[in-house]
Amino acid sequence: MLRYVTTNEGKVREALDYLDDDVTQLDFDYTEVQASELGPIAAHGAREAYRYAGEPVLVDDAGLFIDGFEGFPGPYSAYVEDTLGVETVYRLAAAELDEPRRASFRCILAYCDGDPFEASPDPIDRDDRTVAAAHGAEQDAEETEALPVKLFEGVVNGRIIPPRGDGGFGYDPIFEHDGKTFAEMTASEKNGISHRGRALAKFATWYAER
Numbered sequence: 001m002l003r004y005v006t007t008n009e010g011k012v013r014e015a016l017d018y019l020d021d022d023v024t025q026l027d028f029d030y031t032e033v034q035a036s037e038l039g040p041i042a043a044h045g046a047r048e049a050y051r052y053a054g055e056p057v058l059v060d061d062a063g064l065f066i067d068g069f070e071g072f073p074g075p076y077s078a079y080v081e082d083t084l085g086v087e088t089v090y091r092l093a094a095a096e097l098d099e100p101r102r103a104s105f106r107c108i109l110a111y112c113d114g115d116p117f118e119a120s121p122d123p124i125d126r127d128d129r130t131v132a133a134a135h136g137a138e139q140d141a142e143e144t145e146a147l148p149v150k151l152f153e154g155v156v157n158g159r160i161i162p163p164r165g166d167g168g169f170g171y172d173p174i175f176e177h178d179g180k181t182f183a184e185m186t187a188s189e190k191n192g193i194s195h196r197g198r199a200l201a202k203f204a205t206w207y208a209e210r
């Protein structure tokens with residue numbers, strides 16, 4: 001059984017289109033480490049979620065990266081949505097940036113099932129590390145960081161525009177791609193081109209072969 005780790009219902013709805021019925025949501029709020037990119041955040045989350053669940057997990061970390069703001073809000077997208085709100089992000093972009101106010105949505109999926117993906121690490125190294133590690137929490141943390149994680153990335157380019165549409169979630173109403181905002185698209189239209197859809201398609205192909 002694969003657990004799709006997120007507290008966000010919108011992500012789950014989209015992900016289930018790409019994944020089999022034996023995938024269920026794990027509503028687990030993993031620690032989001034501070035980083036300027038999504039990869040390390042998702043990888044850390046997948047390791048922590050796997051330690052928690054004891055089953056294969058897929059973590060989805062995503063964000064809106066505005067070019068003229070050097071990628072802001074990026075990894076802080078959820079925090080900025082909760083504090084400023086999506087409309088304020090649009091107003092800031094409109095006040096500060098010239099058209100076309102380019103931006104991208106990015107999604108990283110991090111998969112962890114406790115098994116290595118390529119050649120297994122030298123067992124002697126592994127034993128050494130275990131012996132050298134301190135007891136208790138420190139040892140747990142070290143073992144967690146040693147868990148192998150596989151990453152899948154999806155990116156879609158667009159621009160920031162005044163909010164339009166009622167569909168989707170999060171920043172969808174202010175992100176336009178090919179003349180439509182993500183909030184004006186049907187779920188399958190969005191999935192067909194979105195950052196999450198692209199990452200999920202890569203993951204699904206790899207997972208089917210695993």
Ligand SMILES: O=P(O)(O)OP(=O)(O)OP(=O)(O)OC[C@H]1O[C@@H](n2cnc3c(O)ncnc32)[C@H](O)[C@@H]1O
Pocket residue numbers: 005006007008011028029060061062063064077078079081105168169170171172182194196
């Ligand atoms: O961490 P989890 O529990 O998965 O849920 P979250 O909503 O906090 O997820 P993130 O940390 O990945 O934050 C992503 C932010 O970017 C937004 N976001 C992610 N994917 C999006 C999408 O497809 N369309 C619009 N906004 C999106 C989302 O609303 C959040 O504000």
